[in-house]
Amino acid sequence: MFAFIISRILQALPVMLVVALISFAMFAYVGDPVSIMLGQDYTEAQRAALVAELGLDQPFFVQFARFVGNALQGEFGLSYRLSRPVAQLIAERAPATLELAFCAAALALLVGVPMGVYTGLYRNAWLSRFFLTFSLIGVSLPTFLIGILLILVFSVWLGWLPSFGRGDVVDLGWWSTGLLTWSGIKALILPSITLGLFQLTLIMRLVRAEMLEVLRTDYIKFARARGLPNRAVHFGHALKNTLVPVITIAGLQLGGIIAFAIVTETVFQWPGMGLLFIQSVGAADIPVMAAYLLLIALVFVTINLIVDLLYYAVDPRIRSGFGAARGGH
Amino acid sequence: MMPALLEVEDLRVEFPTRRGLLTALDGISFAIDPGEVLGVVGESGAGKSMTGAAIIGLLEPPGRIAAGQVRLAGRRIDTLPYEEMRKIRGREIGAIFQDPLTTLNPLYRIGDQLIETMQTHLGVNAAEARRRAIEWLELVGIPAAAQRVDSYPHEFSGGMRQRVVIALALCAEPKLIVADEPTTALDVSIQAQVITLLKRLAREKGTAMMLVTHDMGVIAEAADRVAVMYAGRIAEIGPVREVVRHPKHPYSVGLMASIPPLDRRVERLAQIEGAMPRLSAIPPGCPFNPRCPYAFGRCRTERPELLETGATRAACWLYDAASERHVAGARAHG
Numbered sequence: 001m002f003a004f005i006i007s008r009i010l011q012a013l014p015v016m017l018v019v020a021l022i023s024f025a026m027f028a029y030v031g032d033p034v035s036i037m038l039g040q041d042y043t044e045a046q047r048a049a050l051v052a053e054l055g056l057d058q059p060f061f062v063q064f065a066r067f068v069g070n071a072l073q074g075e076f077g078l079s080y081r082l083s084r085p086v087a088q089l090i091a092e093r094a095p096a097t098l099e100l101a102f103c104a105a106a107l108a109l110l111v112g113v114p115m116g117v118y119t120g121l122y123r124n125a126w127l128s129r130f131f132l133t134f135s136l137i138g139v140s141l142p143t144f145l146i147g148i149l150l151i152l153v154f155s156v157w158l159g160w161l162p163s164f165g166r167g168d169v170v171d172l173g174w175w176s177t178g179l180l181t182w183s184g185i186k187a188l189i190l191p192s193i194t195l196g197l198f199q200l201t202l203i204m205r206l207v208r209a210e211m212l213e214v215l216r217t218d219y220i221k222f223a224r225a226r227g228l229p230n231r232a233v234h235f236g237h238a239l240k241n242t243l244v245p246v247i248t249i250a251g252l253q254l255g256g257i258i259a260f261a262i263v264t265e266t267v268f269q270w271p272g273m274g275l276l277f278i279q280s281v282g283a284a285d286i287p288v289m290a291a292y293l294l295l296i297a298l299v300f301v302t303i304n305l306i307v308d309l310l311y312y313a314v315d316p317r318i319r320s321g322f323g324a325a326r327g328g329h
Numbered sequence: 330m331m332p333a334l335l336e337v338e339d340l341r342v343e344f345p346t347r348r349g350l351l352t353a354l355d356g357i358s359f360a361i362d363p364g365e366v367l368g369v370v371g372e373s374g375a376g377k378s379m380t381g382a383a384i385i386g387l388l389e390p391p392g393r394i395a396a397g398q399v400r401l402a403g404r405r406i407d408t409l410p411y412e413e414m415r416k417i418r419g420r421e422i423g424a425i426f427q428d429p430l431t432t433l434n435p436l437y438r439i440g441d442q443l444i445e446t447m448q449t450h451l452g453v454n455a456a457e458a459r460r461r462a463i464e465w466l467e468l469v470g471i472p473a474a475a476q477r478v479d480s481y482p483h484e485f486s487g488g489m490r491q492r493v494v495i496a497l498a499l500c501a502e503p504k505l506i507v508a509d510e511p512t513t514a515l516d517v518s519i520q521a522q523v524i525t526l527l528k529r530l531a532r533e534k535g536t537a538m539m540l541v542t543h544d545m546g547v548i549a550e551a552a553d554r555v556a557v558m559y560a561g562r563i564a565e566i567g568p569v570r571e572v573v574r575h576p577k578h579p580y581s582v583g584l585m586a587s588i589p590p591l592d593r594r595v596e597r598l599a600q601i602e603g604a605m606p607r608l609s610a611i612p613p614g615c616p617f618n619p620r621c622p623y624a625f626g627r628c629r630t631e632r633p634e635l636l637e638t639g640a641t642r643a644a645c646w647l648y649d650a651a652s653e654r655h656v657a658g659a660r661a662h663g
């Protein structure tokens with residue numbers, strides 16, 4: 001188990017290094033940080049001093065190593081736009097995005113999986129047909145349009161739910177949450193649906209396809225031939241076998257949810273990292289963009305690791321396969 | 330005389346398809362006595378697996394029983410609601426499938442698969458079920474059963490997995506086993522062992538068996554009686570010695586001739602020409618008539634029912650008193 005984790009972390013390292021390199025290249029070669037920071041009026045001496053201070057006169061590898069070293073300590077310098085430490089900006093915005101992503105993912109899984117199981121088991125029921133038609137909407141409408149439609153219906157026409165912002169948040173010191181106030185929870189509903197709908201329909205269709213596939217297998221027929229109750233056959237034998245592909249896709253989608261919260265956050269003026277990123281792009285605020293890029297890569301790599309661990313937990317064939325590889329057979 | 334354990338009467342299975350109604354089984358009738366082994370042979374597509382599936386109530390939709398009856402110990406079971414039939418599956422009728430590599434759930438420990446089966450049907454507690462699971466694994470010849478009970482299927486060889494499948498089919502002590510080609514997917518070298526095991530356990534437990542196979546060696550070794558199927562019908566049925574050594578139906582004659590002689594010389598006929606008809610193109614009259622060397626007028630219009638031939642019963646007009654003339658001719662050949 002421990003060796004398994006280590007090997008997966010080692011595999012993730014090159015990915016992180018490549019992303020760091022891209023991030024760094026943005027830093028070093030997109031725009032000219034020195035002129036941005038100095039403004040219009042400066043002397044050559046001031047400029048040289050700043051270049052030396054930023055280490056821009058050093059060789060490439062030294063600069064890169066310093067960048068990585070700083071990044072590891074959460075040190076990304078000052079935002080050009082807001083003149084505040086990037087790490088601090090991101091730490092302020094992260095709870096909003098993570099809470100939104102968590103709610104969207106929970107919605108996608110808790111609704112998508114049961115819907116997938118249902119449509120897989122009762123292929124011809126009218127409810128299944130309805131779910132499938134409905135899922136086409138989730139797949140085909142762009143996110144911003146879904147968001148705008150939801151706002152139109154639930155905020156403008158019905159006036160039930162807020163159309164922007166997080167509502168009241170409770171500050172827990174290191175984390176600010178909207179889950180503890182009624183207005184915070186209400187504010188989460190529309191953005192969560194907007195962000196999670198695509199994933200929900202995707203997971204539903206995936207679970208359905210996997211269920212149909214698994215229900216045709218011999219071991220399911222044999223489970224029926226042994227007289228096991230439907231509950232055990234469907235939710236034990238069948239569902240468990242659909243889990244491996246579902247975990248993969250759901251994991252990747254969770255990464256996607258965090259990365260693509262940008263659109264939803266823009267539509268709902270949600271004060272998260274995605275909105276911060278969009279504002280930074282507008283202002284060519286390179287340090288924030290670079291840090292965001294690295295952070296998203298880290299999220300993907302972490303989720304991948306968790307997905308691998310879940311595989312390991314679910315499928316005994318992977319466990320023994322790895323055991324054999326480690327034993328050098 | 331004991332009453333039959335399983336009675337299949339005039340069973341007809343149909344598949345509605347886009348191109349029309351297909352009749353996969355037509356007028357199948359046979360019985361199996363307690364403890365008896367009925368072998369079922371026939372070309373691929375003859376309907377052997379379909380017969381087994383109809384008996385255990387697991388025909389794949391849209392396939393359905395359109396006519397006839399299936400009775401277990403006198404009780405009609407083909408019309409039971411799903412939940413009633415489920416309680417019979419595993420408990421009264423066990424099933425063994427062809428490919429042990431795909432029959433066991435890869436994500437469940439074999440012990441747990443045994444335990445859930447016994448807990449479902451026998452109402453035993455977990456500890457008792459586990460004790461019995463180990464006992465069953467020993468019984469089917471898994472070495473170090475007490476350790477292997479916690480293994481996953483992929484940790485076993487094909488032959489060992491089929492032994493596990495046998496244990497699973499027998500563990501709730503059913504009175505009848507439907508074994509659909511239980512050795513076909515196995516290595517030739519272990520086929521005999523598995524058949525011997527199955528036969529021994531069935532005898533010890535007094536379990537009757539419907540044994541579907543392509544292997545006439547298996548039939549000769551394990552079966553008491555044998556049914557020869559052709560195009561969804563029974564062509565001939567009778568005691569194994571008679572059907573193998575003195576087949577009466579021209580199709581059985583061809584089938585037995587295409588295998589090497591067993592302990593006694595059988596006269597060899599040429600391989601049967603042609604192929605079995607598709608379900609959508611079964612000829613009227615005797616379904617075998619386009620391939621039959623003895624076919625005569627009546628065969629092309631009237632369908633033969635099973636007729637007494639002496640030791641066996643065969644669906645062939647040669648054995649009808651009304652066609653005595655032809656019988657004389659054919660018997661001269663046979």
Ligand SMILES: Nc1ncnc2c1ncn2[C@@H]1O[C@H](COP(=O)(O)OP(=O)(O)OP(=O)(O)O)[C@@H](O)[C@H]1O
Nearest residue numbers: 344351353372373374375376377378379380389608
């Ligand atoms: N879903 C289906 N729809 C229509 N016809 C089917 C379907 N499933 C099977 N059949 C047909 O039913 C017939 C009987 O098939 P069955 O599987 O019982 O044959 P079998 O005797 O077991 O053959 P094998 O020796 O290859 O296992 C075949 O002609 C097959 O093509």
Ligand code: SF4
Nearest residue numbers: 615618621628645646
């Ligand atoms: S009934 Fe006729 S065609 Fe059919 S097997 Fe007998 S002789 Fe041949």
Ligand SMILES: [Mg+2]
Nearest residue numbers: 377378379509
């Ligand atoms: Mg078959």
